[in-house]
Amino acid sequence: MTAHAYLEISNLSIQFPKSPVPVLRDVTLRIDKGQYVSVIGHSGCGKSTLLNVVAGLLPATAGGVLLEGQEVNTPGPDRAVVFQNHSLLPWLTVTENVLMAVELTVGRKMSKAERLAWTLETLALVKMTHAKDKRPGEISGGMKQRVGIARALAMRPKVLLLDEPFGALDALTRAHLQDEVMRIHADLGCTVIMITHDVEEAVLLSDQIVMLTNGPNARVGEVLEVGLPRPRSRIALGADPRFLAAREAVLTFLHDRHAAPTLTAA
């Protein structure tokens, strides 16, 4: 076996206690530092389960996850998660939500003023400084998700885990936020795993697209390298043959070879 990759998922199988078959079987992935990897597949194929195992929120049944050669099986700030429904604490302001994460992770040894400065800096990164004293109930869905991203980024994670981060947003807000995430990824050079069911999103953002077959017993069906140069512009890429080819490859996988199970049954 060669040297370990930065993040390695090896022979990972996940089976829930009451189910006769595993959700995921023998998933192996090697992710290099700084890569943006998307995991795509039909609903119910276990994408989010995979992410939760990497985050340490769910235990692996067999196999495991290695980060820089160390096994990870508990949650930790080195693998920050951006949840689909933002999961901000509604009784805290935007600043307090991020500050709480800073306080318990990177900010352990900082002074109070340094923590606050760090928090505000991160909020500036996602352009949320203007709403720093608002509560989550007072800002829009897109803004909440920005704060969710800021909270994760503030921990300076080794790996950023995005669980369908734009799924609940309208198309325009989604496009805007995708651009922001691309910019942040370029600025910080963080390693990202993103769960998505949006083909264009996966192609636009990723270096690698991991396509899962239908669950249960889902496996990695195919891994597509997206060789498009960065920075990428959604407008310029719209007509780029490489973009179109990548999109078609993913679409073929999802809708031809591994169509949604309900559709093939019908």
Place this chain on the structure above:
Amino acid sequence: MNVLVTRPEAAPILASAPLPQPSRVARLRPYAANILPPLLLTLLFFLAWEALCSGPGSNLPPPSQVWAESSELILRPFYIRGGLDRGLGLHLFASLERVALGFVLAAIAGIALGLLIGTSDFAMKGLDPIFQVLRTVPPLAWLPLSLAAFREATPSAIFVIFITAIWPIIINTAVGVRNVPQDYRNVAAVIQLRGPAFFWRIVLPAAAPYIFTGLRIGIGLAWLAIIAAEMLIGGVGIGFFIWDAWNSSHLSDIFVALFYVGITGFVLDRIVSALGQLATRGTQSS
């Protein structure tokens, strides 16, 4: 391939005159719509009461007679004429004092027990069946035992309040703790918030709306129980006042006292509700 040939033109800027304001009458209308119906129906109620009870064979006094006989109770709530002959306001304070003490004790013990049941499966399995049985015992059924244990009226009444108010507080707190969303637990796990800090910073604020619902039900039940308990234990208190008025055939006084009891219960409910609103700002609207 589609190419836009013409750029869309910028929309012309319209003059920004303020929209005409609605007239004064129109602005007052929504308030009037809320105030008029209760006023009207209260008036109707008094008229019907007057009509029904004015007959010669009536057992209950009409409102006019209540006013004639008991206006002193309404106009001078704080007089003291020695012994137990004192204003309704003072009786009310005596009752409120007991309720306050019993309720505060119930809130402290109830929230603590609720948090315990909510967090520990062992405590839940062990205590929940006991609580489910005990909570159905009517408040006054505790009074004889309580009198036997404390040998004095006031602590017994406070105990009855305590035991009445505590159940909804325990149960709602436990439900609140069990219902802390998995999302919040996941967030806490990722930032490694554990132990007491997790409890103070996630569980308690997330459960706060449930806890306040329990407190609100609790204060309502406590107020129901104190009146009945005071009728039995005597001394001062609005419950005793009602019983005393009945024994000395002052029916008009009872009507006035009932009115006081109702208003006080309403105010108590509103106070706890307002405290809840204050403490759980934002929590409900996530």
